[in-house]
Structure formats: structure tokens, C-alpha cells
Amino acid sequence: PRIAVLASGRGSNLQALLDAIAAGDPDARIVGVFSDRPDAAALQRVPESLRWGREARAYVDRAEFDAELANAVAAVQPDWIVCAGYLRILGNAFVERFRGRVLNIHPSLLPAYRGLRTHARALQAGERDHGASVHFVVPELDAGAVIAQARVPVQPGDTPERLAARVLRAEHPLLVAVVRLAVAGRIAERGATVLLDGHPL
Ligand code: GRF
Numbered sequence: 001p002r003i004a005v006l007a008s009g010r011g012s013n014l015q016a017l018l019d020a021i022a023a024g025d026p027d028a029r030i031v032g033v034f035s036d037r038p039d040a041a042a043l044q045r046v047p048e049s050l051r052w053g054r055e056a057r058a059y060v061d062r063a064e065f066d067a068e069l070a071n072a073v074a075a076v077q078p079d080w081i082v083c084a085g086y087l088r089i090l091g092n093a094f095v096e097r098f099r100g101r102v103l104n105i106h107p108s109l110l111p112a113y114r115g116l117r118t119h120a121r122a123l124q125a126g127e128r129d130h131g132a133s134v135h136f137v138v139p140e141l142d143a144g145a146v147i148a149q150a151r152v153p154v155q156p157g158d159t160p161e162r163l164a165a166r167v168l169r170a171e172h173p174l175l176v177a178v179v180r181l182a183v184a185g186r187i188a189e190r191g192a193t194v195l196l197d198g199h200p201l
Contacts, residue, residue, distance in 0.1 A: 001026075001027075001028045001029070001079040001080065001182075001183040002028070002029055002031040002076065002077060002078045002079050002080075003017070003028050003029065003030050003031065003078060003079070003080050003081075003082055003179065003183070004030075004031060004032045004033075004034060004073050004076055004078035004080070004081045004082070005017065005030060005032070005033045005034070005042075005081075005082050005083075005084055006033075006034045006035070006069075006073075006081065006082070006083045006084070006086035007033060007034075007035055007040060007042035007043075007083075007084050007085050007086055008035055008036055008037050008040055008042070008085055008086050008087040008088065009037075009040055009041065009042060009085045009087065010040075010041045010042065010085070011033075011040065011041055011042025011043075011044075011045050011084070011085065012085075012168060012172065013084035013085055013105055013171055013172060013175050014030075014033065014042050014045055014046075014084050014085075015045055016171075016172035016173070016175060016176055017030065017082070017084070017175065017176060017179060018030060018045060018046070020176045020179075020180075025180065026176070026179055026180045026183045026184070027183065028080075028179070028183045030046060030050065031050065031076040031077070031078060032050050032051075032052060032072070032073065032076040032078070033045070033046045033050055033051055033052070034052045034053075034069060034072060034073060035051075035052070035053040035054075035086075036053075036054065036055070036056035036065070036069075036086070036087070036088045037053065037055065037056070038053035038054065038055055039053075040053060042084075042085070052069075052072045054068065054069070056088055062091065063091060063093065066090070066091035066093055066094050067093065069094065070093065070094045070097055070098075073098070074097070078101070079101065079183070080101050080102075080103065080179070080182050080183065081098055081101055081102045081103070082102075082103050082104075082105075082175070082179060083102065083103065083104040083105070083137065084105055084175065085105075086104070089141055090102070090137060092139045095137055095138060095139050096139070099138075099189075100136065100188065100189045102136065102137035103134055103135070103136065103137065103147070103178065103179070103182065104134070104135055104136075104137050104142070104144070105132060105133070105134050105171055105174070105175050106118070106132065106133050106134075106135065106142050107119065107131075107132050107164065107167050107168075107171065108122065108130065108131065108132070108133065109129065109130065109131045109132075109133060109149055109151065110133040110135060110142060110146050110149070111143075111146075112127075114141055114142035114143065115141060115142060117160075118130075119160040119161075119163045119164045119167065120160040122154065122163070123154065123158060123159075123160060123163060127154055128153065128154055129151050129152065129153060129154065130151075130152050130153075130154055130163060130167060131149055131150050131151040131152045131167060131170060132149065132150050132152075132167050132170055132171045132174055133146050133147075133148070133149045134146070134147050134148050134149075134174060134175060134178040135147060136189040136194065144189070145189055145191075145192050145193055145194045145201075146194070147178050147181070147187055147194050147201070148174060148177065148178050149174070150167075150170035150171065150173070150174040151170075152166050152167050152170050181196070
């Protein structure tokens, strides 16, 4: 199976996928890494021939960037599209075009804390647990069906940075595990429900 990755930043989740694939499981190929920031460190983690980066902020028309991204992604013929630290909201046209094949990792126990600054908000609310979720992408931000989550304890004296680092360590195996299920054809989206081996989760 062919995997396209969308990433805006450092790309440690992408690296976790690359490492797992290099070790033979999942049996998949990263066929392109796509970024809304041409200087994203994530792009440097793959050979130049697999990199696509365009400065999204330079586009006056959001839809135009979205369409270029969608066409570039379609050109590599991915079976799955994995958003791994992709910080831009995907337009409806993109989501509808690839619906059911787009995964996102989000640093919270969804449905709690959609959007940005999840760690600071969880701390501020006095949460005892925090974590990460992998979900199918739908047009509404961070609202798609959740496939799997990793729970992480909040510890006394945590700062957003310390908590984020602890969550990130849990994200890597979580994302790899879900991508294994995906490339094995074991998960599917049916409306707001995830099917695992054909049965609702
Ligand atoms: C991760 O915490 C991811 O969940 C969030 O952004 C961060 C990206 O980290 N959306 P990296 O670029 O994979 O290192």
C-alpha cells in the first residue's frame, strides 16, 4: 500500500512511520510528503523526489492551494493519506475527494480539545489524563470518527511543553499501530463509525 503524508513541522510522527516501514511492518511505502511550509523539517526526512512543499500563506485564494495540494497528492496515487502534524485545515473539496482514506493524529483525547493548544488547555482545566487520538478526517475540524487513542497521565508540575513531550512519545506507536491496521485493510469509515474487521468499534 501507498501512503502520502501531510506534515507542517518537525515530522517526528513521519519519522516513526519511516522507521517502522524500514523495519518491515507495516508493509507499505511512503510515496510522498506534502507540506504547506516548504522549509518544514519533515520534508528533509525523505528523498527530494518525494517532497512537495508550497507556502500556503502566499496563496490569496485558499481553494487554489487546496486544489494544488489535492492534485499533487492524487498524482502519487495513495491508498492512505496520513496527516502527521499538518497544521492547516483541509478544505472540503480535499476531504471529499479522498474521504475515508485520510487519517489525522491529534494531541488530545477526542472529542475533548479539538483545535490548537490542546496541552495548555488540558492543564488549565485540571485534567488528570490527556493523550492523543487518530481519527478519520471529515470536513469539520478534528471531528471525524476516532480509531484509537493513547492515554497519558498529567503529572504534578507539568508545563504544556513537558506534557506535550510525554504525549508525543505516545503518539509515535499509536500512529504506527493505526497505519498497520489501515494498510492491512482492517479499518474503514462508515459515517460517524469506524469499522474494524467489518464490525463497528
Ligand atoms: C504532534 O503532536 C501532532 O499530534 C500535532 O502536531 C505535532 C506534530 O509533531 N498535530 P511532529 O511534526 O510529528 O513531530
